[in-house]
Amino acid sequence: MTNDCWLAASKFMAHKKAGGSTSNGRNSPGQRLGIKRYGGQLVKSGEIIVRQVGTKYHPGVNVGLGKDYTIFAKIDGQVEFSRYSKTKKCVNVVPAPVNAQ
Template identity: 60%
Template sequence: MAHKKGVGSSRNGRDSNPQYRGVKRFGGELVLPGTIIVRQRGTKVKPGDNVGLGRDYTIYAKIAGYVSFRPYSRTQKIVSITPLQPAQPAEATA
């Protein structure tokens, strides 16, 4: 015999809030410093040049430039920022 009553809709109806993870800026997109590129759990995408890794593994841009992704392993990628213009040495005037 059942010890629990077969109840339906009155006990249902709970759902967790969405986490909104994933890639926010894709390869080739122009980003400004501080722009979030990837929200993730763990380092599925690893930080490369000119990007930072937040406490919650969020990857963000440190400089203005273009986003680029490249393979790291079979399951991981590296994201980097290509600067808008390469740093040019200051010209000396005589």
Template identity: 40%
Template sequence: MQAILGVKNAFSVGKGVFFNSILQQAYKLPTVAASVLPVRCASKKASSSKRNTGGKRRGKRLGLKKRDGEYVQVGMILVRQKGAYRWLPGSYVGKGRDRTLFAMEAGRVYFTREQWIPAPIDAFTKDVAPTLPEEKLVRTFVHIEPEPQVGRFKLLEQV
């Protein structure tokens, strides 16, 4: 038996046909029983086929578009993200329907790590969030430090 296992390790499972013939000789197995043993086959066809054509798609271009300290204008995209929020909107930052963060005022971008207090809208925030340590509820917020208003003022009320 040791000699047969040594042969299996030497010739690998990919040579399954050779290994089956050794088992037939060693254990005097009938041909039907030896053919039931696994034989490794290719999972993809060689050359081109319908199944081999995937995986050539362009990336989604997600992530940070503006870095810490950069100057931005109103409406510029700061972060593109999908799924869960990796960056949350802070002061003077708006969020789009696809979780894109954009500038609502002209100024400099800066990032902070702050404790996140989730809104009690689902079971996670009602049951699980209060039991988590404070380190787990820290998130990255994106803020805009607006440029000072010089020569332009907003009319708040008419006198």
């Protein structure tokens, strides 16, 4: 009688996991965030200086902030990074010095 119970139970129990779905099989490309122009570099008007998520860097003088928090130059000039608090960093564009020759 116990053998019959064992045979009946073994018919309904799976011995291998059913294949088919995987939960980790996808990836997405990076967003290419970060500083695009460093301090001291010359930029033209409209050029992207920083791509970021949120305001890691805050806009300063002659700099705009896009709706995706991209910081861009409003005038031609030289990039300058500075701090205005212990934790807050600011990006400015100062007019490029004219080289007298």
